[in-house]
Amino acid sequence: MNDDQGLLLITTALLVGAALGLGFFGGLWWTVRRGAVSVRPARWFVSSLILRTTLVLTGFYLVGAEQPLRLGACLLGFLLARVVVLRVTRLKGCEQVAAASGPPPCA
Template sequence: MNEPLIWALSATAGLGLGAVFFGGLWWTVRRGINSPHPALLFLASLLLRMSITLAGFYWVANGHWQQLLACLLGFVIARLILMRVLGPLPMQTAPLQESGHAP
């Protein structure tokens, strides 16, 4: 195969890895807010997302730094796309309590 095609495939794989990583992070934060055990959820999610991402980068790179760089570029682009599509989480504001003294 020619190099531009390999780099394009590496970048596409990076897009997929980024979608899994940042989509999983978004899902975890949404579920972790109301979870009875948020620390366990966040830890398990982190380990799973990192394992998938690192294994994917290792597999895509195949010992070539150019493919790793293209994969990383796709990963970052996936983050930008998901930030634009999913947007920020809605803020849950608690009512302010009167403290009885001046700040």
């Protein structure tokens, strides 16, 4: 395998990790919002946890393929997606607070 193929595999692993992270943390945010107003929040949280964890571990297993560098790139993409989701959801939360009660405390 030449350097270009290796770089392509690492970049792909990084992007797949970011997609897994967006799905995991975006799904967590969505679950918290749905579970907070649900009559049976435990069902939301448990089923979401099982589904999100299964998808992410399967993705890591398939991308890693016993290659530590690819697995590391996938994990890095996953963690970068966490930062993105935190920033996006924090901004949305601040906008909702501002609309409800004036300036947000997190501004």
